[in-house]
Amino acid sequence: MAEIIDYGQFARRLQDQQGRSRWELLDAVQREWGYEDPGGEPVASRWGGENSAYGIDESLPVPEALAEWWDTPVNSFSFRPRLYWTHTQWPPSIWVDEYGEREADDDDNDAEGAASSDPARADGLPRDNPFLPPDAPDRRICVFMSEYQYCNQWGYLAAEAAHPDPRVLVSTGSGWQLQSRSLSEFFLQLALERLPGHYGWTLKVRRADLKDAPEVLERLTASYGELGLLPWQELGCDALMYGGPDALITHGRGPGADFALVIHGRTREALLHVVETLGIVCADKDIVPPGEVPEPLEELGPFALTDGDTDDRGRWRVSSTSDFPGSLAGGLPGSLAGGVPGGAPAVTVPAVLRALVPDRTAIALDEEAALAVAGDAEGRVHLWESTAEATADGPSAAVSEPLHRAPVTALACVRLDAARRAVVSGDALGVLRYWQTDRVPRPLPFERRRTAVTALTAAGLATGPALACAWADGLVRVWDLDSGAVARLRLGTGITDLALASDGTLYVTGASGPVALRLAADRLWPHRELQQRLHDVDWGSYWSARGPAHAVPGLIGKVASDDKKTAMDAVHDLYRLLVSKDSSLTAAAPAVPFLAELMSDPDNRARPTLLLLIADIADGDNTENRAAVRAVLPALRHLHDDPLPSIRWAAAELEKHCAPRPEEE
Numbered sequence: 001m002a003e004i005i006d007y008g009q010f011a012r013r014l015q016d017q018q019g020r021s022r023w024e025l026l027d028a029v030q031r032e033w034g035y036e037d038p039g040g041e042p043v044a045s046r047w048g049g050e051n052s053a054y055g056i057d058e059s060l061p062v063p064e065a066l067a068e069w070w071d072t073p074v075n076s077f078s079f080r081p082r083l084y085w086t087h088t089q090w091p092p093s094i095w096v097d098e099y100g101e102r103e104a105d106d107d108d109n110d111a112e113g114a115a116s117s118d119p120a121r122a123d124g125l126p127r128d129n130p131f132l133p134p135d136a137p138d139r140r141i142c143v144f145m146s147e148y149q150y151c152n153q154w155g156y157l158a159a160e161a162a163h164p165d166p167r168v169l170v171s172t173g174s175g176w177q178l179q180s181r182s183l184s185e186f187f188l189q190l191a192l193e194r195l196p197g198h199y200g201w202t203l204k205v206r207r208a209d210l211k212d213a214p215e216v217l218e219r220l221t222a223s224y225g226e227l228g229l230l231p232w233q234e235l236g237c238d239a240l241m242y243g244g245p246d247a248l249i250t251h252g253r254g255p256g257a258d259f260a261l262v263i264h265g266r267t268r269e270a271l272l273h274v275v276e277t278l279g280i281v282c283a284d285k286d287i288v289p290p291g292e293v294p295e296p297l298e299e300l301g302p303f304a305l306t307d308g309d310t311d312d313r314g315r316w317r318v319s320s321t322s323d324f325p326g327s328l329a330g331g332l333p334g335s336l337a338g339g340v341p342g343g344a345p346a347v348t349v350p351a352v353l354r355a356l357v358p359d360r361t362a363i364a365l366d367e368e369a370a371l372a373v374a375g376d377a378e379g380r381v382h383l384w385e386s387t388a389e390a391t392a393d394g395p396s397a398a399v400s401e402p403l404h405r406a407p408v409t410a411l412a413c414v415r416l417d418a419a420r421r422a423v424v425s426g427d428a429l430g431v432l433r434y435w436q437t438d439r440v441p442r443p444l445p446f447e448r449r450r451t452a453v454t455a456l457t458a459a460g461l462a463t464g465p466a467l468a469c470a471w472a473d474g475l476v477r478v479w480d481l482d483s484g485a486v487a488r489l490r491l492g493t494g495i496t497d498l499a500l501a502s503d504g505t506l507y508v509t510g511a512s513g514p515v516a517l518r519l520a521a522d523r524l525w526p527h528r529e530l531q532q533r534l535h536d537v538d539w540g541s542y543w544s545a546r547g548p549a550h551a552v553p554g555l556i557g558k559v560a561s562d563d564k565k566t567a568m569d570a571v572h573d574l575y576r577l578l579v580s581k582d583s584s585l586t587a588a589a590p591a592v593p594f595l596a597e598l599m600s601d602p603d604n605r606a607r608p609t610l611l612l613l614i615a616d617i618a619d620g621d622n623t624e625n626r627a628a629v630r631a632v633l634p635a636l637r638h639l640h641d642d643p644l645p646s647i648r649w650a651a652a653e654l655e656k657h658c659a660p661r662p663e664e665e
Contacts, residue, residue, distance in 0.1 A: 005032050005266065007243025011228030014185075022065060022165070022184040027074035030191055033266060034199035035076050035083075036294060036450065037405065039431030041443040042078035046070040049088030056091045057140075060158055065165040065183040066092070066144060073405050076191065084194050085148040092142035095124065095155055095171075124158070125176060131169070132159060141169060141176065152234050154179060154186065170233050177233055189229050192241065196248055196264035201271040202288040205261040205280060207252075217251065219278050220261070224249055244277075246270035295565075297451055300474035303492030303510035305517075313562075313603070315487060315523045319505065320516040356398055357382045362425075366413035367459070371421050371437065375408025381425045385437055401441055403433045414458030414465050416481065424467055426453025432469060447477070457498040457506075463521050463528065468506060470495040478506070478524060483532045485525035488562055527560040530597055542587040544577040549587035552577060556594050559606060567606040571613055579613065583621040589628040592617060596632035599639075611639065611650035618657040630658050 017025045046067075069075055070090070077084050124140035125131065132139055136159060143155040153171045160166035168186040170179035180186035196202075210216050224242035232239045236256020242249045246266040252259050261280075265271025268287070275282060309318040353360075353374050360374040360382075370386040383399045404427040412424045422436045424446065430453060434446035447469070455470040464482040474493040479486045497509035506517045521528070534553040542549040555577070558570035574595075578588040592614060599610050614636070618629035639651040 004245050004270075006245050007227065007248055008225040008245070010243045011226060014188075014228045022068060023072050023074050026184075026188045026191060029188065030074065030076050030195060033195045034290070034292070034294060035080070035195055036448075037073065037429065038079050039404065039427070039429065039445040039448050040079075040433065041441075042075070043443060044078045044081040044088070046088070046090040049090050056093050057142075057158070058091070060092075060142065060161040062091060063156065063161060063163060063166050063183055069183065069187050075187075076195070077187075083198055084190065086190075087146045087148065087150070089144055089146065092144040092155065094158070095141040095143045095153065129176070131157060131167075131176075131178070147234060156183065172233055173236060178230060179233060180230060185229070189232060192227070192229075192248065193232055193234075193250075196266075197262075198291045200248075200264040200266055200290060201268045202265075203261075203263045203271060203275065203280075203282055203286055204259045204288075205263070205282075207257065207260040210260045213279070216261075216278050216280060220249060220251060223277050224274075244270075244274060247274045249274060294450060297449070297473045298475045298490055300490055300492050303474065303494045303508065303515075304512065305491075305508075305515045311489070311523075313523060314520055316489065316506070316517040316519050318515055319518040321513070353382055353384050353398065356400070362408050362411045364411035364413050364423075364456070366415060366421060368415075371413045371423070373411050373413060373423050373425070375404075375411055375425055375427075377407040378402075379404030379406055379408060379427060381408060381411070381423065381433070383423060383437065385421070401435075403435075403441060404431060405429070406431070410453050410456040410469075412456040412458040412467065414467065414481070415460055416465050422458075422465075422481075424456055424458060424469075426456050426469060428452045430471060432456075434467075449473070449475070454495055455498040455509075457500040459500040459502055461500075461502060461504055461521065463525075466500060468498050468500055470498055470508075476508070478519070480521075480525045480528050483525065483528045483535075484557055485528040485531050485560070487524045526601065526603070527557075527598070530560065530594060531557050534594060537590050539587070539590075542590060543585050544587040545580050545582070545585060546577060549577065549591075552587055552591055556591060556598070559595070559598050559610060560601075560604070562603075562605065564605040567604065568609060571606045571609045575613055575616070579616045579620065581621055583623075585620075585622060586624065588617045588620070588622065588625040592625070592628040592632060596635055599636060608644065608646040608650055611636070611647060611654060615650060615654040615657050618654065626658070629654075633658050 013025060070078065077088075124138070127134045127139070129139070138159045140158040141155040142158050142161060143153045145154045146152065154168055156166040156168055165182040165184050167178060168180040168183055169176045180189055220242060224244045227241045227243050229241060231253070232241065232250075236254060237252050238254040239250045239252045239257065242251065247270045248264045250262040252262065263271055263274050265274065271287065305318050305321070307318055307321055310316070353372055357374040357376050359376060361377055362375040363373065365372050372384045374382045376382070379402060381401050381403045383401070385399075403425055406428040408425055409428050410426040413421065414424070415421050416436070420436055420438060422434060424432060424434045426432050430449040430451050431445045432447040432453065433441060435441035449471045451472040453469060454472050456468070458465065458467045460466075463480060467479045467481055468476060470476045470491070472493065474491060474495070476489040476491050476495065476498070477486055478489065491508060492510070494510045495508055497514070499507040501507070504519045504521060506519055507514050508517060509515075534556060537553065539549045539552050542552075544552060552574070555570045555574050559567050559574070561567045561570070574591070578585070578591060595610060595614050598604050599607060599614065604610065614629055614632070618626050620626065633654070636651065636654065639647050642648055642651070
């Protein structure tokens with residue numbers, strides 16, 4: 001985030017948008033605040049929204065901008081709807097005032113007269129409104145979105161439905177008001193209202209705190225420029241947004257405004273600069289950090305290993321930098337030239353794929369040459385699978401899937417068992433897609449990073465099917481596909497090819513040629529067996545603080561991660577799910593044995609916080625949860641002598657919380 005964005009100049013950017021793509025500025029703003037295209041397919045579609053029970057006028061056209069917004073890949077709502085906390089309605093439904101009274105009108109036609117017997121009002125705006133002339137034949141409003149609790153609704157005039165980008169109105173306590181000058185401007189403003197609170201640093205200043213400091217608002221208008229958007233009206237608040245370097249400041253007006261000011265900074269420093277400029281007094285605890293921080297890219301040097309080099313954790317050892325089995329030649333997935341340097345033959349592509357994908361960017365075959373895949377610059381993956389029903393070049397054997405929104409850079413195929421095969425594809429944006437050939441591709445990515453995928457490989461090992469991926473920043477991840485266990489190998493930049501052999505050797509090719517790494521599965525995935533056992537528990541039958549405990553096994557698996565931030569974040573998420581005074585929550589008891597097992601691993605990256613999590617589970621009121629912690633207590637008592645003071649303190653807390661209570665004696 002080196003570039004500073006001055007949102008005090010945003011009004012000019014808004015004006016310059018005229019004549020450009022409607023969504024270009026929306027895309028830029030989202031990325032500036034940290035939103036990343038997650039890859040994959042949308043999780044929310046126009047057809048998945050709420051629909052009003054009051055009816056849809058199918059004779060009305062849908063504005064071009066609304067359909068475009070749903071279909072554009074820069075629509076962050078369709079990929080991350082929980083960032084917005086709104087309901088969508090498709091097709092837009094006719095607004096009905098359930099509590100309003102129809103105004104008397106001698107000119108009502110029979111249809112309107114019939115409707116007047118219904119206490120609900122569906123004729124739309126009153127004749128005396130600021131948006132349409134009094135004699136307008138159609139005063140209805142088409143609602144396309146509602147606030148999460150339906151306190152506000154947003155819609156456009158039915159009379160403007162044929163306009164490509166009509167005005168947007170919002171329902172308020174004093175009637176319908178103009179919210180945005182166009183649909184595209186509304187979606188831009190909605191993103192500015194929602195995303196900075198998730199991705200940025202935030203400070204909220206209550207109205208009472210500024211009651212005796214009117215000079216703060218004077219400094220606001222003197223030091224920062226308006227964004228050029230209309231005041232945002234929601235939940236009784238009329239809010240005007242100002243901008244500065246890497247900062248947005250919302251001035252909440254009206255009786256519904258709990259906060260006089262809400263300040264968002266792209267960085268903590270930017271927020272503190274606004275605080276200093278406005279003369280606001282606050283403490284560190286008042287500043288809320290981002291809810292989500294993108295994983296930082298690795299800062300690694302070039303890939304360069306020599307004979308005998310080993311991983312500091314014993315996960316791999318360089319077994320060779322020169323001698324490679326002939327069976328591997330031509331088998332490096334993703335290589336267009338085919339194989340390792342030295343004249344290896346090219347990968348053979350079935351004729352149907354050669355015709356279908358003449359400009360392929362990546363190719364791969366499975367071990368038996370029964371499955372072939374090719375990727376192209378448009379992000380499509382083309383698959384040919386040999387079956388008993390299809391001939392080698394039969395067109396019925398070819399399938400094409402639009403899996404990526406960037407050029408496909410690497411591919412791999414793997415046999416999962418006797419009947420199932422899978423394809424993995426990576427692209428220039430760092431997105432990995434994984435799908436079994438007998439199923440519809442999963443809508444969400446398998447994995448992603450903010451740098452291009454450079455190589456992929458997959459093979460069946462003694463432990464089961466495995467997958468390895470290299471990104472341009474030098475990180476290589478290796479998955480055990482049966483358990484989901486993953487290892488992060490920081491091998492270095494410049495990796496162009498990977499090839500995984502069935503004996504567990506990973507051949508890595510860089511600028512100086514291929515290097516053979518002998519992988520140690522027990523060190524690579526030390527908790528593989530634990531993660532397999534997690535799958536044997538019916539987590540949906542247990543209850544967490546947020547409903548059925550489906551998320552618990554995945555989080556426990558992340559606690560085992562060799563990345564400290566991943567492990568710590570998972571422990572914090574488990575706190576929110578498992579620690580409660582509510583005795584009806586039952587998910588902690590089956591989770592405790594797994595947590596204790598991870599706590600016994602001296603290499604675990606979240607040990608102090610993990611031990612406190614176990615201790616706080618024992619501090620609850622659910623007897624089964626307390627019994628589960630007491631059962632693992634003997635295996636954890638040695639932690640009283642741990643070298644780390646934080647571990648010793650947490651071990652004492654665990655003993656204290658496991659002590660018998662008066663009602664238990």
